[in-house]
Amino acid sequence: MAPVSILLNLLWILIGGAWMAVGWLIAAVIMAITIIGLPWARAAFNIAVYTLVPFGSKAVSRDEVTGMSDIGTGPLGVIGNIIWFLLAGWWLALGHLLTALALAITIIGIPFAWAHLKLAGIALWPIGKVIVPA
Numbered sequence: 001m002a003p004v005s006i007l008l009n010l011l012w013i014l015i016g017g018a019w020m021a022v023g024w025l026i027a028a029v030i031m032a033i034t035i036i037g038l039p040w041a042r043a044a045f046n047i048a049v050y051t052l053v054p055f056g057s058k059a060v061s062r063d064e065v066t067g068m069s070d071i072g073t074g075p076l077g078v079i080g081n082i083i084w085f086l087l088a089g090w091w092l093a094l095g096h097l098l099t100a101l102a103l104a105i106t107i108i109g110i111p112f113a114w115a116h117l118k119l120a121g122i123a124l125w126p127i128g129k130v131i132v133p134a
Contacts, residue, residue: 001056009054012054012115013053016112016116017054020116021052024044024048024092027040028041037087039127043127044126047122050119055115058133059129060132061073061128062128063128072127081125081126084126093120093123096116096117096120099113
């Protein structure tokens with residue numbers, strides 16, 4: 001990881017990234033407890049790690065990385081994402097949006113607000129995404 005990414009990730013953790021990562025972890029634990037929610041728990045845990053250190057990585061569709069469709073990127077993935085949206089996606093996206101609004105007030109917070117907006121989009125539709133180095 002580049003030194004600039006390390007610095008940005010440290011600042012990110014201090015000014016809002018840590019509490020949103022905890023939100024993703026809570027969603028992952030709740031999904032894992034239900035047993036039926038294990039596919040969503042895995043996705044939520046992966047994105048929790050990405051939410052903790054987003055600079056130097058990016059989220060892309062899994063079929064772009066592998067070159068072929070799978071369960072998470074096909075019709076079952078769409079159904080899974082709809083269920084995710086109803087159970088946890090909307091409140092995680094809301095948390096990212098509120099944090100982005102608070103950070104956008106300051107000039108130095110604008111890059112972090114932009115990262116929160118990207119994470120809000122991922123919060124709405126996480127199944128079929130994979131985190132790769134940027």
